[in-house]
Amino acid sequence: MAQTIYVLNGPNLNLLGTREPEIYGRATLADVEKLCAETAAGFGLVAVCRQSNREGELIDWIHQARSDKAAGIVINAGGYTHTSIALHDALVGVQIPTVEVHVSNVFAREDFRHHSFIAKAAFASLCGFGIDGYRLAINGLAAKIGASAPA
Numbered sequence: 001m002a003q004t005i006y007v008l009n010g011p012n013l014n015l016l017g018t019r020e021p022e023i024y025g026r027a028t029l030a031d032v033e034k035l036c037a038e039t040a041a042g043f044g045l046v047a048v049c050r051q052s053n054r055e056g057e058l059i060d061w062i063h064q065a066r067s068d069k070a071a072g073i074v075i076n077a078g079g080y081t082h083t084s085i086a087l088h089d090a091l092v093g094v095q096i097p098t099v100e101v102h103v104s105n106v107f108a109r110e111d112f113r114h115h116s117f118i119a120k121a122a123f124a125s126l127c128g129f130g131i132d133g134y135r136l137a138i139n140g141l142a143a144k145i146g147a148s149a150p151a
């Protein structure tokens, strides 16, 4: 059976496409999820894509990733990146290879975006590539977990 990866998007990412397009671009969350599904399929992986504006729901999905034996997690925790010890703890708790993604270059923005609680729980972090960051994250995750294109 195909291995799964979880692609988790946090608060306000449901507004991609209309939210501050000069920063986040015009692509929508549906575009992100399509890109993730296609990229994952290229490695024989199934992307389980979820978005929530609630911290607890994101934590529940991180736990679910473990019970589903997911091979990896790609997470854009949105604003919770900079505040959530609980999301950090959940990721550390499940011990699943994780890549952190941000659409914008958080280091070229306000100081409060320069710290990430997610980064310490991830083996890699990507930012500033727009939604292509999700494709790059899945490529890197696939390499990390040894997933390759189906024959």
Ligand SMILES: O=C1C[C@@](O)(C(=O)O)C[C@@H](O)[C@@H]1O
Pocket (backbone or CB within 6 Å): 011, 012, 013, 076, 077, 078, 079, 080, 081, 101, 102, 103, 104, 105, 106, 113
């Ligand atoms: O909601 C978001 C989106 C974001 O995670 C990004 O994808 O660039 C960056 C965060 O600082 C911000 O709160």
